[in-house]
Amino acid sequence: MSEHTGHIVPSKLNWLVFIVLIVATCLTAWIATVDLGQFNTVVALVIATCKASMVVLIFMQVKYTSEKMTKAVLLFAVAWLILLLFLSLTDYSSRYAG
Amino acid sequence: MSDSPVVAEHAEHMEHDRPELRHHFADEEQQRNAASLGMWWFLGTEIMFFGGMFCAYLIYRLKYFPEFAAASRSLSLGIGTFNTTVLICSSLTVAQAVRAAQMGNRKLQVRMLLLTLVFGLAFLGIKTKEWGDKYREHHIPTFDFSAKDLMRDNQHLFGLDKLQNDPQALQKRAAEIQQHSQIFFALYFALTGMHAIHMIVGVGIFSVITWMAWKGRFTPEYHTPLEIAGLYWHFVDIVWIYLFPLLYLIDRRPGA
Numbered sequence: 001m002s003e004h005t006g007h008i009v010p011s012k013l014n015w016l017v018f019i020v021l022i023v024a025t026c027l028t029a030w031i032a033t034v035d036l037g038q039f040n041t042v043v044a045l046v047i048a049t050c051k052a053s054m055v056v057l058i059f060m061q062v063k064y065t066s067e068k069m070t071k072a073v074l075l076f077a078v079a080w081l082i083l084l085l086f087l088s089l090t091d092y093s094s095r096y097a098g
Numbered sequence: 099m100s101d102s103p104v105v106a107e108h109a110e111h112m113e114h115d116r117p118e119l120r121h122h123f124a125d126e127e128q129q130r131n132a133a134s135l136g137m138w139w140f141l142g143t144e145i146m147f148f149g150g151m152f153c154a155y156l157i158y159r160l161k162y163f164p165e166f167a168a169a170s171r172s173l174s175l176g177i178g179t180f181n182t183t184v185l186i187c188s189s190l191t192v193a194q195a196v197r198a199a200q201m202g203n204r205k206l207q208v209r210m211l212l213l214t215l216v217f218g219l220a221f222l223g224i225k226t227k228e229w230g231d232k233y234r235e236h237h238i239p240t241f242d243f244s245a246k247d248l249m250r251d252n253q254h255l256f257g258l259d260k261l262q263n264d265p266q267a268l269q270k271r272a273a274e275i276q277q278h279s280q281i282f283f284a285l286y287f288a289l290t291g292m293h294a295i296h297m298i299v300g301v302g303i304f305s306v307i308t309w310m311a312w313k314g315r316f317t318p319e320y321h322t323p324l325e326i327a328g329l330y331w332h333f334v335d336i337v338w339i340y341l342f343p344l345l346y347l348i349d350r351r352p353g354a
Contacts, residue, residue, distance in 0.1 A: 006130055006325075008200045009193065018190040022183055025342075030181040032347040040351065052336045059193045060332045067131035070138050077142035078351035083153045085156055091159050 007064035017058045024051050116278040118320035130322060137326040141333050148337055151292065155285050155344065162278040165245075169282035170348035172237065174228065178346040181224045182338065188217035189335045192328045195311070204314055207324075211308040214331070218301045227296055232283070239280040240286070245272075248279055255307035255349075286345055293341060296334045303327050 028047040032040060057063040062071060116126070123129035159166045195210035236244040249272060253259045256275060261268040307327050310316065316324055 003210060006127070009197060011194065014190060014193045014197065017193075018186065021186045021189075024272065025179060025182045025186065026344055028347065029175060030326050032159045032175075032343070033352060035351040035353075040347075044347050048343050049215055050338050051339045055189060055332050055336055055339070059189055059241040060329055063322065065131065065134070066127065067135055070131070070135050073135065073142050077145045081152075084149055084153055088153050088156060089160075 009058060009061065009064070010081060013058060017054050020054060021051055116319070118317075124267075126319060130325070133322045133326055134329065137329045141329065144333060148289075150293070151285070151289055152340070152344075155289065158281050158285065159348070161339060162281060164252070164255050164257075165248075165275055165278040166282045167349035168248040168255055168275075169237075169279045169286075170228045170346060171252070171350065172235065173286075173346050174231070175346060176348065177224060177228055177340055181221055181228075182342045184217050184224065185335050185338050188214050188221070189332055191217065192331045196321070196325055199311070199316040199324050200318055202318045204311065204316075207311045207316065208308060211304060211311055214304055215301060215308065218260050218297060218304065222294060222297055222301070225290065229287075232286075237283050239284045243276070243280055243283070245276045245279045249275055254353075289341055289345065292333065294338055296337070299336055300327075300331050303330065 024047050028044055034040075036043060036057075056074070061075055062074060065071070114136060119126055119129060123132065133149065191210045191213040195207050195214065198204075198206035198210055232238060236242050249256060249258060256271065258268065258271065261271060268284050310323060
């Protein structure tokens with residue numbers, strides 16, 4: 001069966017991911033109003049990345065795919081993005097600091 | 099001759115017992131993986147497309163942080179949070195629609211897809227209301243733009259309270275704020291606008307997908323269009339998952 005249809009994600013797991021995503025959304029909106037100093041942005045981005053990972057792994061079924069190239073494409077796309085943002089960050093943050 | 103495995107396999111296709119399997123694929127799984135891999139390549143280019151705008155955002159946020167924080171506070175936290183949950187609801191219904199197709203449940207498929215369209219359109223409607231608010235608040239860059247309300251509400255953040263005895267410095271700072279806060283709103287409209295265009299395209303795609311599902315085109319063996327359209331929808335959802343904190347939650351600390 002599964003060979004012809006792909007992996008079927010259990011309904012309960014979809015609902016669980018959904019509930020976690022909703023809770024995380026409310027959490028991130030609330031915690032933004034709490035003074036964590038420099039860490040407000042870090043916390044917001046960590047929560048967003050957790051949410052995005054759950055969508056990618058379960059809803060987009062990357063966790064279940066037998067195609068390794070899909071994982072490679074995703075990994076490299078994210079790696080280039082981090083390279084772009086991180087190198088820009090080091091460059092510009094050192095410019096304005098001085 | 100007819101014992102050769104290649105001929106036997108070819109003959110099997112000819113019998114049309116697996117009509118959806120194209121002859122250049124070994125089996126259904128390989129065919130499905132190839133289709134979804136193609137979509138992932140496209141999404142890779144989409145990451146770079148949005149990445150350029152995120153990078154512009156990053157650079158200007160570093161440079162003009164007080165302006166970005168003040169402008170971010172002028173967006174409605176309640177509406178932003180609510181719209182995020184609307185989009186997450188639509189991702190759930192897409193995931194459940196794919197599941198329904200895998201189970202061969204046409205009725206559930208159509209119901210989930212119609213809900214997806216409702217949530218997608220609701221998101222766009224709420225977004226339109228937010229843009230209307232920005233228009234009324236004179237927060238459209240270059241178009242009768244005014245940062246007066248931002249200055250009034252964020253005296254301390256901008257350091258305006260310290261400049262009260264120096265009218266010249268005060269005027270200079272006000273001119274800067276007027277200019278720099280427009281950069282935030284330019285990026286806000288570019289990012290949410292591009293995201294909304296993706297949503298509109300997504301609603302178009304899912305209208306066709308819903309019609310196909312209604313016609314009973316998708317079976318447990320073959321529902322590739324639904325699956326890869328779903329990948330696109332989830333991707334657009336992920337973009338918003340990052341846009342929400344980056345645009346709405348820059349600095350919401352009370353008294354900061």
